[in-house]
Amino acid sequence: MSSCSQGQIPVDQAVAVIENLNQAREGANQLKDLLKDIIKSKPTAGKIMDEIIEKLSSSLSKLECCKAASDPGPTVRGGSLCSDDRRSEISSGKRKAMPIPISDGRGANRRRSQASPGKTVISETLEDGRVWRKYGQKRIQSSSHDRSYFRCTHKHDQNCQATRQVQKSEEDPSKYNITYIGEHTCRDPSIFHQIIDMPDTKETSNSFLISFGQTSYNNHMKTIRQETQVQMPMPSSLQSAGTQDCSEEVLSNLTPGSSPADCFMLGDELAALVGPTCHALNVGSIRDQHDMGSSLHSSPRSIEMGFMPNSFAQLDQDYMLFGFDKEDDDFPTT
Template sequence: MNSYQQKAMEKLLQGRGCANQLLVMDHTESDSSMEREDLAKSVLHCFSDALSILIDTNEHQDDHSNNSSPQESSPVLESGRKPPHKRGRKTSMAESSDYHRHESPTPIYHDGFLWRKYGQKQIKESDHQRSYYKCAYTKDQNCEAKKQVQKIQHSPPLYSTTYFGQHTCQLHQAYATFPIETSDPEDHEGSHMIRFGQPNTSFSPSANSLRQHQNQNQNHMEDEYMKPEKAEEWSSSQWMSSEVAHAVEAFEFNPFWTSHDLSS
């Protein structure tokens, strides 16, 4: 295990510890609600940090590998060719100048960005349809980020999510990945974000779109937040981010490991 994996593992263990504390807390104690909230935030922070480390690892590895085609390898690749044009197929999306590809047992719907589906097609020689998404801020902020989601294997289920282009919208800078709120509004370190694009400087989402995005993430959190009964599904369920699940799987991470197991 290299140092990146070690760091990611430590973060996952830390997150697990917080989750365990969360599970054993007495939910009938009203005055512990703040503490539970802090613990939940800690869990999200830890997972965000682990994901950041993992993505950094992938990017470093990409710097050292360059011959694979986008359809042949995973999870992340890049190549340099001309970008797709506005309408119709000028060139394959997979041959566009900037893309990242992930494969996971579950489709990645909640990756911190707000996407709008604009098409779905049956692909030749594939049993499954491919869905096309573009950034919800394509019009508002001229963001050209896109992604494709396709089921590539039935049993066990395997989904390929390919990201094209970079997010030039600014919403993700404030709310991407996990909508972690900190008690200190000045605490910018509280937002640990995973980005697939370059940050921009002009942040001016419309009030509606911002509210919508907040609601979406809030609903997502409410759906999946603090559900002790979900703890047993830790390593494979939707309760956990699919990226984290993927990382856990990649490292053969056992959710019942202790720090002692890690150090040995």
């Protein structure tokens, strides 16, 4: 049985969905074009259209990846999943003095095939909601600006193959041309926002959010269905005393600018705060469930904790997320 790598959607259905999404995106683009005069006077309308198109594109790319994953095809990097695990072999000293045997993988397909140019976007910011790690920078012949190379932070811990290339725009150096290559296969909590953004999808029907903060979590959170959201003031004891321990099985999902010290333990106090309003959450027992995947994501503006029973593969089911704003600004959208 051929199915997507997440084991959720049969490929034949995925193909049909891709077809529908393509038509929907095409229609949205046409609609945007037709409404361009209205969009000029009401930029919000244009923004909404852009978001719709973006969501469709995002869903499409995920499904395309899903479909591609089911087809036998060339591997991205010579089929080696651990091609750069050579650090342990080169213990110390200059690399120049260390001849590398062909058999260790260095002779493998090191350069990515140019047959897959990736998806290029122009952005004023490098932020896109993902956590990237820079691994190189090169002066490019055809450009006056250097090109920077980023890989997903979770390349090693989750074998995520996503990379991006960032280059300042030739036309407008204040903007960046960002080329995304490969799909994220990691489960970065940043994508929780994308899930939360889609209140009508199946994904959120089983998700829960507790948001602490002086104001609503942000505009994203306003879209969450009422029955799965609990708003409450930030407990003072969590602001201070609760920050010293981080014994959860926390993945390295911290965004730049954050620190491990931002993590905190959710305890019985929170369970008491949640109370019967959110009886589906057995907060007191969460930290005792060792087979539960959990992750923590923090940024200068918010802290989120996600808990997924059993494995990341079941992200869509019984997913729980906690978060609160440190400030009452809108959460950065990317």
